[in-house]
Amino acid sequence: MELTGSHILHAPVQKIWDLILNPEFLAKVTPGISRLEQESGDLYKAIAEIKIGPVHGKFEGSAELTDKVEHESFVLKVTQNSKIGNVEADIKMVMKPTENNETELSFDGVANMSGLLARTGNRVMSGVANTLTKQFFSNFEKELLNY
């Protein structure tokens, strides 16, 4: 499944970059996340519970930031396992300042799924991914005001 899109966040790149690297903040804005712990450096342990339509499961796994170019981009590698299947995703995140000194965050990547997640088909899964992405950015914007 391909994951692409972009979103304008109402804060300068510097602030967005810092927030994204802040596990406490990320745990608040990422939908379904119940625990996010820094294991070492850029490697995080994540536990999430997702319930959207037919997709319902508890996910455990890791998230790792690699290929970091400060204030510009990084690659997010996510491995999540659950009873309903496993997800492995490689997503490139790029931050660009806009004219109004806000940040355009764009992402581009591929998620490979197995198990029931794969069998429910791309039609359902891409809908789920869209919903989660929207929730993420809407949470992000709300939480942004507190930082």
Place this chain on the structure above:
Amino acid sequence: MSNKYIGQSVKRVEDKRFITGEGRYTDDIVLPRMVHAYILRSPYAHARIKSIDTSEALAMKGVVAIYTGKDFENINGVPCGWQVNFKDGTTMREPKHPLLVLDKVKHAGDGVAMVVAETKEIAADAAEAINVKYEVLKAVTNPKEALAPGAPLVHDEYPDNIAFDWQIGNDKAEVDAAMDSAHHITKLDFTNNRVVPNAMEPRSYIGDYDTAYDRYTLYTSTQNPHLIRLLMCAFVLGIPEHKVRVVGPDVGGGFGSKIYHYTEEALVTWAAKQLRRPIKWTSDRSEAFLTDAHGRDHVSTAEMGFDKDGHIVGLRIKTYANLGAYLSTFASAVPTYLHGTLLQGVYTTPKIHLDMTCVFTHTTAVDAYRGAGRPEATYLLERLMDVSAHEMGIDPAELRFKNFIPPFDGVNQAGYQTQVALQYDSGNYHAVLERGLEMLGYADFKEKQAEARKNGKLLGVGFSTYIEACGIAPSAVVGSLGARAGLFESAQVRVQPTGKVNVYTGSHSHGQGHETSFAQVVADKLGIPLADVEIIHGDSDAVAFGMGTYGSRSLAVGGSAIVKSIEKVLEKGAKIAAHKLECSTDDLDFADGKWTVKGTDKSIGFGDVALTAYVPHVYPANLEPGLDFSSFYDPANFTYPFGCHIAVVEVDAETGKVTIKRFVAVDDVGNVINPMIVEGQIHGGLAQGIGQALLEGVIYDENGQLTTGTFMDYAMPRADDLPMFETDRKTTPCPHNPLGVKGAGEAGAIGSTPAVVNAVMNATWHLGVRDLEMPLTPQRVWRAMNHK
């Protein structure tokens, strides 16, 4: 003999319990102290198991036991039922299909661990707590790609993914020469799409072990209880067959997918003894998509050659059959002896050659699916016929008439010897096509089509004149072809003292209506009311033996065994009657349930004779008491039903959506015992055949994940996808079984698929569309019409 029931549309006696919710399926059975199993399955199509940690799961409350591949290292896997040899005579490759995987998973859904717990929910939750570490490997799901150098290997010991290669027909050089001489050759690449059988009842098994009697019982949603017992006892678990009872209670459809002896059957039986508790496992629907044997999945290049007058001179086919990761029970038979032997079709083709390569891939095992090999053969032939006709500018019906084998009844005219091993028993192929054209109103149709075209409507007609080999099968013949079992059937007719009759048949009913149609035969043959006959099937403790239900064999083989036993009952009954009437058996006539002394009104009824047999006070000397006979019937030949299916479709020029406007089916299944049941079988088969053509299709992604694993992603035919079927029958009796029946279970699914595809091609021919991969979704059709 009376003629009160045979040929009548008697309402199915079993339907009352089915439609009132009183059917008793395996999952309805609850045994005392029963525990529940959940199978943890591989999420990956191809991966090495690095480690399995069950400690957390085992510690959970309610968990009784957890088994993994290690527990089955020294236990055999489930076997394949047919041994087919490579062209060079070496034995096919038969990889172990372990009850649970030890080291390497080979398809998404491969069983990795079995959790047994007090409830199904606890077992499922515990399975989630099992920590399996995998090393994920690259997978291959397409048979041709699996043969490419460097393709991922399904079984490391077989470095080319080939299970076996095989050929049938005339000498290849002769066929090549015939094709070289052809005036016209039609050549097409075909894909016969993989489908999921989707029986309404998911698979369900209960294993039970009785310590007091050292005896196992397996309740199973199977098509062939005795066969499962034989395979499980002799090939897998090595337990004594006489200590095992296998019961196939009410079973909600099989379509071939419940022939297979599945790993879970052996797992619950084995573990029941380990735990001394009954164990139930029931598949959920998602698991069924992933683990029930799939059907079809052939990739072919087929060529048909014609002389200048339109007579077929040769047929040359290269096919790759995808068998999946493991060999199912009929895996090796379906693409070979149930497919290659049908390539004569109903035509006089003088030279035929099939070159077959059977391939392992990282996919679910393929087994029989309604028609099993015969639909694949019919698809090639009937698609080639319609395309050839259009290419040569000959009417497709006319081209068929030109090439039909002339009528033969198998009595006055000999059977027809094909180029591909079989000898057809009887056939009249002209008659079914003539009737089909008449029902269609073909002459008028052509005018309508021309007019529709003018108005921008894409109307098309497609034909299919199929033949199938049913009544499976003469044991000696299939034995010589590699079957590891005989394919006879058994029947016991037990007349009770009051003249009521219990019939024990080895043929299993999972929706076919045995309890009605078999009883019709018995009631008429004995001249007793239908209500006086009970048909018992599916219990290995009650029934002597049985080879099960598939290949449209129930009535032709199982019914014939019943007739044999009835003949024995009547022969002995006549002796008792003669004694009571003080005459010779030669002086007796049997009709309408009584023996009458010829030319007199002296008679004795069947009930009185039955009572005398059990109260033998006045009784012939040297005659045993009782009236109870068993028989085994081994057919002399396959039976060969045939028919003509015609589809009329309209293709939406804007969207590519195909609508079936009419569907005409004229089938000749030999004599018919219950026309309504035959009609129902034809309707069901048509729905499945049309489903394959327009809607159904399995898609694996590049990682071997089944992406069509729910009813949201896999389209089953629904009532509004189908027209009102226009059906009729012709009758060419089978000359070699006592009922003259041929079998009707698969005909609909065999004939209909190419008729529908032919009709769509006919509707879009002028737009340059020659062949499309099934299912013919609006998107595919639209793209082809618009060359996108």
